[in-house]
Amino acid sequence: MTEVKMIRDRTGPFEERPFFEQSEIEAISAAELREVALFPKQPEPIRVDRFIEKRFELVEDYDELPPGILGYTRFGLKGAEAVIISRALEEEGSRVAKRRIGTTLAHEAGHILLHSHLFATGDLHEGARRFGGEFDAQEQRVLCRDNFVEAGGTSSGGYDGRWWEFQANQIMGALLLPKTLVLDALDGLLDTGGLMGRRRLDPTNRQRANVLLSAMFDVNPVVAQRRTEQLFPAKDSAQLTF
Numbered sequence: 001m002t003e004v005k006m007i008r009d010r011t012g013p014f015e016e017r018p019f020f021e022q023s024e025i026e027a028i029s030a031a032e033l034r035e036v037a038l039f040p041k042q043p044e045p046i047r048v049d050r051f052i053e054k055r056f057e058l059v060e061d062y063d064e065l066p067p068g069i070l071g072y073t074r075f076g077l078k079g080a081e082a083v084i085i086s087r088a089l090e091e092e093g094s095r096v097a098k099r100r101i102g103t104t105l106a107h108e109a110g111h112i113l114l115h116s117h118l119f120a121t122g123d124l125h126e127g128a129r130r131f132g133g134e135f136d137a138q139e140q141r142v143l144c145r146d147n148f149v150e151a152g153g154t155s156s157g158g159y160d161g162r163w164w165e166f167q168a169n170q171i172m173g174a175l176l177l178p179k180t181l182v183l184d185a186l187d188g189l190l191d192t193g194g195l196m197g198r199r200r201l202d203p204t205n206r207q208r209a210n211v212l213l214s215a216m217f218d219v220n221p222v223v224a225q226r227r228t229e230q231l232f233p234a235k236d237s238a239q240l241t242f
Contacts, residue, residue: 004117017163018114022170022230029174032113039178043185045218046176048106056080056112060105062087070104070149072141073111075119080112099220100149103172107149110171111142115164144168169226177217177227185216201232 005019020028033039036054038047052058060083065071071085085104089097142164149169183190189205189212192198201209206228213224 004114018118018167020114020167020170025167025170026174026179028113029171030178030180033175033178040181043181043216045102045216046106046178048102048109048175051175052083052105052109052112055109058083060085062090064088068145069143070100070146071108072143073108074141075116077119079116079119083108083112096220099218099223103149103176103219103223104144106172106175107144107168109175110168111144111164113171114167115142170230173223173227173230176219176223177213179231181217182213182227182231185213199232201228203234206232 008016030039032055033046033051036051038051038054040046049060052060056079058080060071063084063086065084065086065088069086070089071083073080074082074084083105085101089101089104144165149172183199186201186209189209190199190201192200209228210221210224213219213227214221217224
């Protein structure tokens, strides 16, 4: 990964935080999948468990976690040491739960790819104790709650300043539904327009696109919806009917 741009930050648990353009997130995710030969030639589910195993030499473990906690990654000075997923998800055994395991693993992979170096520096400040248990400075881990993974933030739709969760979700979407594969999957539903010739998703096709992506990449519908919102912002689609 190329050198990361860092900016000063007093709202989170670190003195500085990384900054990524969405284009960088897409490029990082695609490059990482290709590095371990897990970028498919055509749209299909991404084996994110194999990605973590091959890329970080880690196999997820399952443990009893508090209600609302889907998983976490334990970090050390040399990077990620363990990826833990809620045993309740595994024991549920439903298709929805299995998909949530994949989503959680991709979210944790995002933390490892983007945030390992922050733990290696040990550059914490007083903010590390102000997040109601989200950041565990003693255990060197970020607890990932269900309202920040598939739900995409708080009940009001935002991340309440938790930039690390927003960034992990950006990588999560790009790993599970790589941009070029999404474009291939939705080829028949997209329009081309605008000065830059960008491909756009008409509002009338959004629900159909979400259903298609959910099935094709084996993710829960809300994950597919978040990804289409990310790749095809509503403001761009609105131009079609202006």
